[in-house]
Amino acid sequence: MYEAALDPWLSSLWSRLNEIKPHFFPKGPDFLVSNEELIGLPKVQVTYHNVNDMDSRLSTATDFKYLQMQIGRARSMSSGKVPHEKSKPDAFLKMVKNFPLTRASHEKDVRHFEFEFVSQVIKYEIGDVLEVLPSQSPAAVDSFIQRCNLDPESLITVHPREMENRHIDNNVNTLDVPIKLRTFVELTMDVTSASPRRYFFEVMSFFATAEHEKERLQYFASPEGRDDLYQYNQKERRTVVEVLEDFPSVQMPFEWFVQLVPPLKNRAFSISSSPLAHPTQVHLTVDVVSWTTPFKRKRQGLCSTWLASLDPEQSIYIPVWFHKGLLPPPPPSLPLIVIGPGTGCAPFRGFVEERAVQSQCSTIAPTLLFFGCRNENNDFLYRDFWLSHSENDGVLSEAKGGGFYAAFSRDQPQKVYVQHKMQEQSERIWNLLCEGAAIYVAGSSTKMPSDVMVAFEEIISKESGAPRESAVRWLRSLEKAGKYHVEAWS
Secondary structure, three states, X not given: OOHHXXXXXXXXXXXXXXXXOHHHOOOOOOOOOXXXXXXXXXXXXXXXXXHHHOOHHHHHOXXXXXXXXXXXXXXXXXXOOXXXXXXXXXXEEEEEEEEEOXXXXXXXXXXXXXXXXXXXXXXOOOOOEEEEOOOOOHHHHHHHHHHOOOOOOOEEEEEEHHHOOOOOOOOOOOOOOOEEHHHHHXXXXXXXXXXXXXXXXXXXXXXXXXXXXXXXXXXXXXXXXXXXXXXXXXXXXXXXXXXXXXXXXXXXXXXXXXXXXXXXOOEEEEEOOOOOOOOOEEEEEEEEOEEEOOOOOEEEOXXXXXXXXXXXXXXXXXXXXXXXXXXOOOOOOOOEEEEOOHHHHHHHHHHHHHHHHHOOOOOOOOEEEEEEEOOOOOOOOXXXXXXXXXXXXXXXXXXXXXXXXXXXXXXXXXXXXXXXXXXXXXXHHHHHHHOOOEEEEEEEOOOHHHHHHHHXXXXXXXXXXXXXXXXXXXXXHHHHOXXXXXXXXX
C-alpha cells in the first residue's frame, strides 16, 4: 500500500517547502481546497450515438473478424492505456480438454487445459507466454450497469477529453466507431474482481447525497482513513460492484467510471506444450486461484476460475495474445538443468515434448529436471508424463544422460524441497555445468529462486573445491552469458 509511505512524505514535503518558500502557501501548507474545486472534469469523454451510426463494414465481417474488431475497438477506447497494436487479439482458441491434475480432496485445484486454434494458427515457441482476456460474470456486469442507471444497448465512443474537438482519422484508429455500452464494460472495465484505488472513493464522496455516506467516503480518502480503507478495500478485495452496493446514494456520471474502474487486464500463463508435438494446439497448466479474506469472504481468481468452468463441448472463443517469455528455447545440443516446482513445471513440459520430437531425427543433449510438490499422491503434476520420459531411452532417462527427481515436501516429518534433491545430485549437476549446461528455473517468486541459487553456489563450491565467493562469481558469469534463466511469479 504505497499511500502508507506517500502521505507522510507529502506532508513533510509541503511543510519543508513552506519553510523555504512561504509565498507558495499563503494560507499555510495544511489549507484544504474544497472538493468542488479539486474534482474538475473526468479525463475521458463518452459520446452517445444513434443506431444508424454503426459502421456498416461490421455487418459483413466474418465472426472472428467481427470479434477481433470489437475487442480492438473497446480496448483502444479504454483508459487502461492498452497500446493500440496490442488491442486486437492475435488469435482465438477453443478449449478441447479440461481436467484436474490434483486430487479432488487436495486444497489446491491445478488444471490442464488444451486449446485448438479456431481462427489463424500462430507460430509460437517453447518458453513463450499466452495472455488470455478473461470473461466476467454476465450477472455481475448487468448488476453494475443497473446500479449505475445505464442503458446496456446504448452505442458509445470513448476518447480522451483533450481529443473532444479533434478530428480522428479513420485510417489511424477506430475510436469513432460506436460500440455497445455493455460490450465496452465487459471487455475493458474490471467490475467483478479488482479493487478500486483511493481516488475512486474521493470522487465518490463528491457524488454521495446521503451525508453519512459522504462523510465515510471522505474519511476513506483522507490520510487519517488510509488504514481503515486498506482493511475495507484491499484486504477484502472488494470489487467495484460491492463498493457501489455499500454506498447506494452515489450516482456518478459514466465518464468517471470509465476513468476510475480498474481496467480488465489480460492474464499471462506459461505455455506448457511444444508446437512440434502439437502444431495446432496450445496447452496451459493453471492453478485455479481461491482464498479466504480476513472477514471469511470467499474469493476466486477471475481468469483461472472462468477457464476451469468452461466445458470443452461448448463453442466458447477465447481471445489470446502470444508473447516471448523469460525462458528462451534452447537448442537440442545444449545440456539443461531445469528446476520447476509446482506449476513452475509448466514450461518444462513443453521443453521435454520438444526434445522428444527432436530426438527422433537427431541427437539431443542431456536434461536434468527437478520437480517439487507437497504430496506424491495429491499434487504430483504430470506424474505419468515425467515418468514415461524417464524410461525407455526417453528425454529424461539415464540412458540419455538425463534424470528426473521429485521432492515431496510434506510426505515425511522433515520437509524436502527441490534444493535438497539438487544437493543429492551435486556431482551430476557439476558435470553437466562443466559441459556447458544452461540453467532454467520457474515457479513461485517467494523463496524458491533464491534457495535454488544458494543450492547451486554450494554445489559448485563443494564439487570444484573453490571458495563460495568464486562459485557466486561463476554463477554471475552464467547469467551474463545468458545461461541462467528465471521466470517467477507471485
